Amino acid sequence: MEIPGIVGAGLIVIGVGMGIGRIGGSAMEGIARQPEAANKIQTAMIIAAALIEGIGFAALFAS
Amino acid sequence: MMGKKILTLLLLALLFSPFTTFASETVTEQTATDEASVKAGIKKYIAHHLEDSYDFSIWHAMGLEFPLPIILIDEGMHVFSSAKFHHGETVAESEGKFYKIYHAKIYRTDTEGTITIDPETNHPEQIKPWDFSITKNVVSIFLFGLLIFVLFTNVARSYGDTQIPNKLGRFLEPLVIFVRDDIAIPNIGEKNYRRYMGYILTVFFFIWFINLAGLTPLGINVTGNIAVTFALALITFLITQFTAKKSYWMHIFWNPSVPLFMRLPLAAIELLGVFIKPFSLMIRLYANMTAGHVVIMSLIGLLYIFNNWFARGAFLGLTLFLSIIELLVAFLQAYIFAMLTALYFGAAVEESDHH
Numbered sequence: 270m271e272i273p274g275i276v277g278a279g280l281i282v283i284g285v286g287m288g289i290g291r292i293g294g295s296a297m298e299g300i301a302r303q304p305e306a307a308n309k310i311q312t313a314m315i316i317a318a319a320l321i322e323g324i325g326f327a328a329l330f331a332s
Numbered sequence: 333m334m335g336k337k338i339l340t341l342l343l344l345a346l347l348f349s350p351f352t353t354f355a356s357e358t359v360t361e362q363t364a365t366d367e368a369s370v371k372a373g374i375k376k377y378i379a380h381h382l383e384d385s386y387d388f389s390i391w392h393a394m395g396l397e398f399p400l401p402i403i404l405i406d407e408g409m410h411v412f413s414s415a416k417f418h419h420g421e422t423v424a425e426s427e428g429k430f431y432k433i434y435h436a437k438i439y440r441t442d443t444e445g446t447i448t449i450d451p452e453t454n455h456p457e458q459i460k461p462w463d464f465s466i467t468k469n470v471v472s473i474f475l476f477g478l479l480i481f482v483l484f485t486n487v488a489r490s491y492g493d494t495q496i497p498n499k500l501g502r503f504l505e506p507l508v509i510f511v512r513d514d515i516a517i518p519n520i521g522e523k524n525y526r527r528y529m530g531y532i533l534t535v536f537f538f539i540w541f542i543n544l545a546g547l548t549p550l551g552i553n554v555t556g557n558i559a560v561t562f563a564l565a566l567i568t569f570l571i572t573q574f575t576a577k578k579s580y581w582m583h584i585f586w587n588p589s590v591p592l593f594m595r596l597p598l599a600a601i602e603l604l605g606v607f608i609k610p611f612s613l614m615i616r617l618y619a620n621m622t623a624g625h626v627v628i629m630s631l632i633g634l635l636y637i638f639n640n641w642f643a644r645g646a647f648l649g650l651t652l653f654l655s656i657i658e659l660l661v662a663f664l665q666a667y668i669f670a671m672l673t674a675l676y677f678g679a680a681v682e683e684s685d686h687h
Contacts, residue, residue, distance in 0.1 A: 312514070316675070319668045323612040326619040 274331070281328035288321045367637070374633035381629060382553055382622060383436045384469045386414040390550060400471060404431070406440060406461030414465070431461075438463055469560065472552045476541050484537075511536050511670060519674035524681045528674065531571060535564060536670035543621065543662030547655060555665070556621035561614045568673045569610035576680035609676055613669060620665050624658045 296314040300307045390396040399415035406429060416424035420433035423445035431438050432445040439447060439458040447456045466474075487501045497505045516525040516532055542554045554560050582588065584602040586595055631651045635644050 308514070312518070312671070315664070315668060316671065319616060319672065320612075322620075323616050326615050329619070330615070 278328045278331070282325055285321055285325035285328075289318045292317050292321070370636055374636065378626060378629045378633065381551060382556060382625060384467045384557060385436065386417060386433065386465060386467055387419065388468050388471055400468065401466045402438070403464040403466065404438065404461045405464065406459075438465075468552060469554050469557055472542070472545065472550070472554050473560070476538070476545060480537055480541060508533060515667070515670050515674050519671065520678040520681065527575075528571075528677045531567070532670050532674055535568075535673060536666050539564070539617065539669055540663060540666035543665060544659070546621065546625065547658055547662065553621070553625055555617055556625055558614065558618045561618040564617070564669070565610040565614035568613060568676065572676045572680045573606075575677070577683065579683060580680045613672060617665055617669055620661060624661055628654050628658060
């Protein structure tokens with residue numbers, strides 16, 4: 270039985286979702302502990318999320 | 333205080349509600365009640381919106397449509413109006429040659445406009461001439477490029493010899509300062525940032541304005557076109573490579589901070605990374621904007637599939653909510669593009685001091 274490519278894409282999207290979720294959660298924690306560093310944390314969070322997001326899109330295009 | 337906030341939110345909601353209903357204008361023409369044909373119509377409508385087109389159609393039902401010039405290079409130059417195609421339904425004749433639009437691309441055919449499909453590649457066998465037409469996307473880019481140019485030169489002139497912004501400057505100055513202080517300086521560094529500011533500001537405002545324009549009834553989808561994002565990423569790539577300093581190249585091909593036997597495999601990976609970075613810029617912007625447009629238009633399409641008022645109300649609310657999210661995404665994508673561009677420039681001009 271052949272597994273369709275969209276299943277793999279779905280798996281990758283689950284991974285991407287978990288990854289971005291973790292980044293967001295950790296950033297929240299970081300900001301709660303050090304509100305004065307909020308700007309720096311936010312920037313780093315957005316960059317990391319954007320990089321992971323790229324993998325998600327690559328998966329969607331490959332499927 | 334609270335009441336004022338709620339009022340502003342309501343005003344915003346009112347502002348955007350016509351946009352979403354505007355965008356649905358062609359679906360309402362689908363008089364067929366048959367569910368399958370409604371679904372097919374919605375699919376066709378979304379696909380049509382995502383593609384570039386040869387005429388600028390703002391409101392089909394009201395006749396708000398403009399034909400655009402077609403420029404083809406096919407054994408000599410052919411220039412004619414896209415009105416000759418009648419929205420792709422008829423064959424256009426120009427100096428003894430006949431052209432037909434098939435799947436949003438122009439092919440050279442005979443007087444009948446026959447298109448034969450090659451069964452192996454699934455593409456038409458007809459010749460595709462070089463196409464330099466001023467399409468909808470090109471017009472939008474020209475328009476918004478001009479708008480940004482006029483806007484910013486006016487604001488720059490309005491300063492005169494004072495330091496105080498007035499009128500529009502009060503709105504745009506904080507944004508320019510934001511790009512400088514939060515995007516350029518932290519990533520490129522105090523010393524080198526000035527020579528890149530022009531490009532970073534341009535790319536930021538261009539993407540942002542075009543993204544916002546995509547949410548208006550103009551119905552354009554410029555940054556959701558991979559050729560446009562390719563061009564933007566290419567410019568970033570070229571600037572990065574041509575302004576890079578010696579230590580950038582050294583860190584790619586012969587990284588001094590890793591053991592000797594790792595330097596060659598690392599060089600291969602780094603060389604790949606040089607091309608993957610702009611590639612990811614291209615894909616990210618394209619995919620985000622396309623996905624946003626598809627989601628909003630699918631939700632509008634669902635309004636026509638469901639036949640009860642409860643579901644319609646829910647989907648109308650959801651469309652409004654997603655439109656507001658898209659406002660945020662429009663800004664966020666411009667921000668990320670400018671930010672990553674600045675990051676790559678920063679890596680190119682960084683002086684290594686660990687030796």
